[in-house]
């Protein structure tokens with residue numbers, strides 16, 4: 249039986265976080281009333297002239313540098329012609345044969361192995377407007393057009409077809425998002441469409457080099473959807489080929505509810521865009537000195553931060569990867585260390601309980617009221633033996649919910665750990681008296697039985713007993 253290999257390439261659109269659009273002064277703010285962020289230029293009215301926003305070029309160069317690309321000293325804008333109601337000019341201003349950046353790469357990690365994914369090029373372009381339907385596109389009696397998004401600055405990052413699994417595709421987009429977020433040129437929110445991704449997928453027999461016929465999948469709006477869509481499409485293509493069928497080159501859409509990809513249009517119907525240079529826009533000439541300045545101004549990027557964490561803080565590579573994936577998380581970690589310099593302890597609490605709580609509340613670190621200083625205070629309370637690790641989880645929950653100081657919460661709720669030997673001895677004597685079976689088991693050599701007695705003691709003290717002390721006292725009493 250033939251063994252198949254998937255070949256995946258990704259096209260990722262990233263919206264740049266400039267204040268104004270790419271060719272006019274309209275606001276780029278998300279969520280305005282329909283058609284309130286528009287002007288004659290971005291509506292493409294006759295007689296208007298676009299003027300390139302320098303900030304867009306600056307951000308594109310930064311993104312290109314962060315993706316290890318070569319920045320073109322000379323690039324130009326082209327018109328990509330197509331007729332569709334989301335585009336009143338009937339062409340999209342984009343870059344065709346001379347993009348701003350070329351030949352980069354991203355290193356991804358899958359299954360503990362690092363793999364380098366090539367980036368073919370990155371170009372700048374304007375976004376189109378958005379069509380709004382009542383209910384589904386098929387059932388809607390009309391189509392409304394919102395041009396607020398028209399003219400928003402985008403970069404499109406086109407990878408080489410270097411990915412071999414859905415997992416690698418997901419790792420690539422996650423890494424891409426992380427790197428771009430570090431540069432500060434985009435917030436890369438998939439839900440708000442500031443990061444959008446299309447996947448080109450084909451399969452071929454393992455050992456061959458010729459590319460199979462590919463399909464393009466659109467409409468994946470989360471990392472999970474991307475992975476599922478690519479997985480599904482690989483399976484589908486293998487099945488078609490094993491049944492003796494042929495793959496048709498086409499665009500497919502991901503149906504999240506059904507968990508399948510559906511054909512949208514075949515290649516035959518696809519447009520020939522008839523690109524030609526935009527006569528209204530002068531070529532983009534970039535000074536080497538400016539590129540150097542922008543390169544020098546880039547922040548420390550996730551890979552180098554990760555390496556530093558392993559080196560400087562002796563953290564496991566896994567911890568370092570998780571902590572540096574999101575810049576805010578990584579910054580928070582370093583700030584906590586300023587107050588509580590025990591890297592592994594801080595890392596455990598951030599990756600474990602704090603991340604768990606934020607995920608459960610569907611919160612980002614930046615949405616929560618907790619400060620690095622407060623978080624460090626909490627860890628100090630555990631370190632000093634004032635509260636147990638178990639109680640600390642309760643305190644942390646309250647901190648994330650209210651933003652109160654940990655010491656205040658401990659005081660208000662009477663959560664101070666019981667470390668008084670006399671007080672604990674009394675409780676332990678009672679536990680021993682009430683659980684003769686476990687005591688007997690322990691004395692007969694079933695040492696694990698002590699776990700039950702520790703648990704009972706913790707329960708009796710509502711988790712406030714100092715666990716180390718409980719263990720010690722119990723062992724003494726059971727001798």
Ligand SMILES: [Zn+2]
Pocket residue numbers: 269272273274285286287288289290291399
């Ligand atoms: Zn405008």
